[in-house]
Each structure stands twice: as structure tokens, then as C-alpha cells.
Amino acid sequence: MPASLSRIKLWSIGGGKGGIGKSLVTLGLGVSLARLGKRVILIDGDLGGANLHTLMGVRYPELNLEHFLTRKVTRLEDTIIETSVEGIGLICGADDLLGAANPTYAQKIRLLNQIEELPAQYVLLDLGAGTSFNTLDFFNYSGGRITLFTSQATSLQNAYGFIKSALYRKLSRDFAKDDEILQLLFQGGEGGAENKITTIQDLLHHLKGVNPEKHARLTQALREFQLFLAVNMVRGPADLKSPEIIRSVCRDFLNIQSDIMGHVPFDSGVEAAISQMVPFPLLHKKSKAMAALDQIALRLVKESRLPRVAWTGPREALEEEDLPLNTIITHPSRS
């Protein structure tokens, strides 16, 4: 693999709202990747509200992130729990005890550094609901970012809020020493006055005239914010419009390009699988939801191999994709 190719290992799945299926999609993606022959580690990043282990049928995890954060375990690798699914390891989230839900900056850095060292080809980080700085930082740090939502109005609203918060968090860090940009960036949002900078588009327009160097830096920072969208619990064609709404508003107001990674149809069998504490992908191997997750997993593998270049420029794969397409179910009804 060429040295210039930075392959994405860590993918985070966020979305702002609770109950939209982030953990289930993370689990499903993990199973799909494992079925592609990849070694996967799932991390429950929902600090304070962890339950990914429960979805995997693990009731009593011996070790979790809390042990690592409080240094009871030195290496993150040692907190991996092997699961019933071949090829998937699990790092359980921490309970809301001993401040593990609010790790310090040093704890976060230690965690993120060790995630990169984990013995896996793919690490999927299931983020908690909300837009806490911890959640946003984990999301921004990840090489691959998936914003998940449903077509419900509240989910759409929270997903956009989550993306916007993550972007502003990134920009506030990128331009931490630039008071002018920060002031212009955060003075907006309240609307009103005619000449007020209310969007990033306005800010770019303003900077283009007065400070081309800062304009170029901001443009670059926006290009770096690569984003994928996925919609869950799709019940009909109308639901497929929701990622287009998010994508177009992100493009027009935040000046970021996002790719639609796919959609997962609603599956009534998921509830039963959760109650039985059996990973739903194992109980419903041939469901439409799993077929859709298989497709998203393929896309994830492909995107992980692509060079991370400017979004407006052409994307070229540096190596031929060699995905075992025949090993997965593409569509249950046609199989």
C-alpha cells in the first residue's frame, strides 16, 4: 500500500438523537464486515448509556472502557471481549460511574491514541445521543464519519444539529488562535440584521473579499470535514428523501459535501431479536435490513481505501478494489 494512502480504520456512527438505531446499525455493519472476512472491533462510545454489549448478548461484561479510563487496565486492547460473532471483538462502554462518562482531555487522547493501535482492520465507534463535546470530539477524530438518522422530523432536525455542532467544534479547534474567525463564526446563528454573518457561506463570502488567506484556510478545513449519511428504518419511498434534505442543507449553508452511504429498511424482527438478546444480524441473516447493511459495509470498505483528498477534486482509488462480492447476500428476495 502506498505511504500516501491514509486508510480509514476508525468509523464513528453518530446522529444526535437517541432511539434511531445507532447501536443496531453499528452492530449490523460490524457483522457485515466480519462476513466480508474483516477483523472488526466495536466500541461502545455511549459513555454513560452503554448497551451495545446487551445487543450482542453480553449481559455481564467483565471489562469496559471505565477500566481503561481509570487505568485499572493499561492497554485498551486488553478490554476487548470476544463475542459469539466470528471476527468481531467488543469494547463495552462505561457506566456513568467514577466520572467515566466525562473523561478528561488527557483520558480522551489516551483512548483515541490506543484505538489506532487496536488489532483490527476496522473499528466502529457507536456514539451516544446528544452533542456533548466528548461525542463531537470522538466523531471529529474519526477518519470515517457516518451520521445516522430516520426520516422522522425530530431525527432530521437532530441530525443536522449534530453535523453543525461537530463542524463548529472542528472549526473552533482549527481556528483556536484566530479570534477574528471565531468571532465571525459564532456571532451568527441568531439571524436578524441584513449584513450579519449567519451561515458559513456568508463567512466565506466575507473572507474572500477581505482576507483570501483565511478564506483558503477555512475552505480547506471545510473540505477536510468528510461526512457520510445513512438513513435507518426506511418504510417507503418518501423516507428516502430525508438524506437529500440533509445533504442539500449541509451543502448550501455549511459548505460541506456529504455522501449518502445507503439506507436500511425498517425491520420488525429487530425488536424480537433485542428481547431475545441475540444479535439481530444472526437471527435475521437474510432480512432486507441485513442486505442493506451488507451494501453499506461494502461502501465503507471502498471508502476506507480511497485517498482522503479534497471533496471537490476527483477521487481516484490507488489500488483496485477487490471486494468479495459473492460472499454476501445482495438481496434476499432475489437469492
Add this chain to the structure above:
Amino acid sequence: MTASRPEPKAGTTRPPLLGLEIAGQEDQNPIVIPVRIQNLSMETVTLAVADPWRIADWGRLRSRDCLLRVEDPGGQQLLKIKAKIAWSKFNGASQVPLSLGLLLTRPSGEALKRLSGHVTHTSPDIKELWERYDQAREIPLYTRLVHLLYPAGLVLLLGGVALQLTASPAHKLLGWGLWFLGSLAIAGKLMWSFRQKGASQ
């Protein structure tokens, strides 16, 4: 609920860009009250009324038809949007003495867009997000027509069968025609449903 008028506040009076027009009693001219939009959705709007004292009892106006007059900033174009007063609520000594809920009567996309332009207390991206959400939820005319195919087909089928039972050969022929059209309509709707189902998978 009856309004009691507080001391008038000093300030300049600016012609309203947004006004609520309510028909007056019997031969009286309609009353136009300056309002501000607090909230807007696809079919409802909440208005802030800074000076509600011209109407003594807002409670009696519930379910009354009214018009929202939307002027452009130049004051040259006036759009009147039909609505119905759904509720009113006095807010005590707050800055907004009265909040008023209206149900918009089949508002057009243009009307909602113009009203949205008067929502000034939120950022433009959030407004646009909701506008695009509303647009996505709008059911296209052809979809609504397709949904009518089932009942229409059924009526044609039954009409055809009824005509078949008559003795007249001409009526029987017409009956066959109606029967055929009814079957065609139902088959068309079924095929459309299957296509829609396939598209979502």
C-alpha cells in the same frame, strides 16, 4: 377572555409588513392588527400580537375566518392568506401580550415561503431545513390522483355489473365498457403500488 389595556408605550409606529385582518362587526370595516410570527409550520402559525387592545374579547374570535396580510419589504406586493383563528392566549405582563394560533387554509408553497421570510428569530439554515422537509412531504398531484383509482375503479366495476343486469343491449354494452375501465383502473393502481414498493427496497 377580555383584554385590559395597559399604559401605552412610547415609540414609533411603523407600517406593518405582516397584519392580521379580521372582519369587523356587521357593517364595520375589517380591523387590521400588526402581528409578528413566533412559529410557523405547514398548516399552523403562531402570531405575537403586541397591541391586542383593539379587540375586547379574543376568546370569542375562536374559529373565526381571518386573513394574514403579507407585504414585501417594499410594500408593493400584498399577499392575503386565508386562515382560521384556533386559539388565543394572554401572556400577562410579558413583552408579547397576546399569542394567537391560526390554522392556515390550504396555504400555497409561495404563501409559506413568504411567511417564512417573516420568521427572523432563527438562522436561515434551520428555516431552509424545515422548508425542504415540508416540500418533501408534499404529496404530488399525480400520487393523489392514483390513490383515487381504487374507489373510482370499484365504482366503475359495480356500475358495469349493474348495467349488465339490465335487459337493454346498449346498456349491456356500456356495462362491459365500464367493467373494462374499472378493471383497468384497479390494475393500474396495483401496478403502481408494486412499483413504489420496489423503489423503496
